[in-house]
Amino acid sequence: MSSTEWNRRSFLKVAAAASAAVAIPEAALSQPPSESRLPPTSKSIRLKVNGTAHQLTVDTRTTLLDALREQLGMPGTKKGCDHGQCGACTVHVNGRRINSCLTFAVMHEGDEITTIEGLAEGGTLHPVQAAFVEHDAFQCGYCTPGQIMSAAALLREPIGPKDDDIREAMSGNICRCGAYPNILAAVKAVRNQRS
Amino acid sequence: MQPFSFSQARNQDDALVQLRQSGAVAIAGGTTLVDLMKLDVQSPAHLVDINSLPLSRIESLPDGGVRIGAMVRNSDLGHDETVMKRYPVLSQALLAGASAQLRNMATTGGNLMQRTRCYYFRDPAYAACNKRTPGSGCAALEGFNRIHAVLGGSEQCVATHPSDMAVALVALDAVVHVVGPQGERRIPIEEFHKLPGTTPHIETALQNGELITHVTLPKSSFAQRSAYVKLRDRASYEFALASAAVAVDLSGSTIREVRVALGGVATKPWRSHEAEQALTGAPANADTFRAAAEAALKSAKALRYNGFKIELAKMALVRALNQAIQA
Numbered sequence: 001m002s003s004t005e006w007n008r009r010s011f012l013k014v015a016a017a018a019s020a021a022v023a024i025p026e027a028a029l030s031q032p033p034s035e036s037r038l039p040p041t042s043k044s045i046r047l048k049v050n051g052t053a054h055q056l057t058v059d060t061r062t063t064l065l066d067a068l069r070e071q072l073g074m075p076g077t078k079k080g081c082d083h084g085q086c087g088a089c090t091v092h093v094n095g096r097r098i099n100s101c102l103t104f105a106v107m108h109e110g111d112e113i114t115t116i117e118g119l120a121e122g123g124t125l126h127p128v129q130a131a132f133v134e135h136d137a138f139q140c141g142y143c144t145p146g147q148i149m150s151a152a153a154l155l156r157e158p159i160g161p162k163d164d165d166i167r168e169a170m171s172g173n174i175c176r177c178g179a180y181p182n183i184l185a186a187v188k189a190v191r192n193q194r195s
Numbered sequence: 196m197q198p199f200s201f202s203q204a205r206n207q208d209d210a211l212v213q214l215r216q217s218g219a220v221a222i223a224g225g226t227t228l229v230d231l232m233k234l235d236v237q238s239p240a241h242l243v244d245i246n247s248l249p250l251s252r253i254e255s256l257p258d259g260g261v262r263i264g265a266m267v268r269n270s271d272l273g274h275d276e277t278v279m280k281r282y283p284v285l286s287q288a289l290l291a292g293a294s295a296q297l298r299n300m301a302t303t304g305g306n307l308m309q310r311t312r313c314y315y316f317r318d319p320a321y322a323a324c325n326k327r328t329p330g331s332g333c334a335a336l337e338g339f340n341r342i343h344a345v346l347g348g349s350e351q352c353v354a355t356h357p358s359d360m361a362v363a364l365v366a367l368d369a370v371v372h373v374v375g376p377q378g379e380r381r382i383p384i385e386e387f388h389k390l391p392g393t394t395p396h397i398e399t400a401l402q403n404g405e406l407i408t409h410v411t412l413p414k415s416s417f418a419q420r421s422a423y424v425k426l427r428d429r430a431s432y433e434f435a436l437a438s439a440a441v442a443v444d445l446s447g448s449t450i451r452e453v454r455v456a457l458g459g460v461a462t463k464p465w466r467s468h469e470a471e472q473a474l475t476g477a478p479a480n481a482d483t484f485r486a487a488a489e490a491a492l493k494s495a496k497a498l499r500y501n502g503f504k505i506e507l508a509k510m511a512l513v514r515a516l517n518q519a520i521q522a
Contacts, residue, residue, distance in 0.1 A: 171294055
């Protein structure tokens with residue numbers, strides 16, 4: 001690869017590989033690195049993301065969002081407001097959607113974390129992803145991973161059948177381009193397929 | 196954000212021991228605490244993660260009440276069938292709060308410990324905040340105070356309490372159960388949150404080293420016929436400018452017993468005994484409801500930018516009463 005072929009994503013991948021985070025096989029995880037040399041404000045933790053366990057050392061201040069993006073090289077989850085006001089950072093923890101910017105990575109050992117990178121199965125888009133493509137449910141795309149993760153979780157939640165129920169359930173994801181009509185159409189289409 | 200050390204509580208006793216360390220603070224859902232740590236408004240030296248404590252159950256009690264564990268998530272409580280049927284005001288208040296993502300994180304205990312959304316409290320660039328730094332003054336009194344309190348304020352603080360859930364709990368005579376080094380205590384919800392007075396930095400009755408374990412809702416004649424109305428700057432995912440929680444026991448068309456609580460307009464989840472007095476024994480009609488609303492806001496004091504809240508709160512209360520009697 002010549003230097004001109006470097007793009008942002010491949011740079012992030014290399015940067016992540018160079019950091020302390022590594023994906024390791026289950027067997028090797030039985031002995032996490034000794035904590036004795038770490039300061040009390042750092043911790044060695046094991047995070048399970050999209051079915052793969054990762055051992056990493058984090059400053060305790062690291063949010064789940066920053067651990068995913070900066071240490072595990074998964075930039076699909078977006079940082080918008082970083083204060084729980086926009087929903088761009090939405091991921092699933094144990095099957096439920098949360099704002100990954102408002103929780104510390106050290107609080108999620110033993111949890112099943114799913115990000116936008118892990119939503120498609122075996123190369124097949126998740127129905128919500130396919131519906132977003134079909135209904136052109138985005139413009140700039142920055143809020144889209146969060147919108148899709150929210151919509152995928154919404155399918156399992158006890159919400160009503162009306163358009164307004166979808167609007168209310170999706171209100172935690174802000175789209176500054178204003179792609180809401182098409183987002184609504186995409187979510188509706190997936191719900192109709194399933195009912 | 197300031198550096199901190201971190202540990203997990205294995206059980207309740209372990210949590211109490213760990214919370215005795217100097218500078219230790221419990222973290223549950225984190226939706227308030229992590230936010231305020233990022234803003235350097237709160238800087239705990241040590242966090243005790245209480246998410247693995249077995250306090251996530253909603254149980255019906257033999258006396259007809261309900262017991263809600265402190266770690267029950269707002270989404271689970273809001274969608275709970277017993278709560279929806281027997282305490283609808285609580286379900287409505289919870290589901291009107293925040294977003295689905297935040298409700299999946301936020302807990303019952305954490306919601307009671309929510310901090311105000313006062314702009315000046317949340318921004319350390321403003322030196323004057325008696326809640327953040329006792330004795331430093333109040334930037335909101337003469338500042339932009341559109342979201343601030345018209346009830347329960349003092350010369351030291353006019354910050355509103357942001358919770359929807361707690362307003363509903365006030366209308367349900369809830370009791371907060373806590374445990375600490377001295378053992379267990381029961382705190383009626385009305386006494387749990389404190390008026391600012393001359394000590395706005397003391398917000399709740401919870402003492403250092405104490406932990407909320409659960410909240411109980413007693414059986415009552417009024418809980419089932421109840422409603423929550425929340426008025427805000429946008430239709431969803433926003434804090435209340437004014438809200439009302441009401442619970443009504445009707446005998447024919449006469450109000451036998453009633454609870455009235457207001458949110459978004461006061462320095463704590465605000466029970467209005469004045470409105471209750473105006474309603475009790477009166478016919479359930481528009482005149483009675485308007486009289487109750489006038490009584491509830493009689494002592495309201497407007498600041499420069501928040502006068503509109505007085506009429507808004509009255510309308511929220513009238514609408515909530517109408518919804519409750521039709522329930």
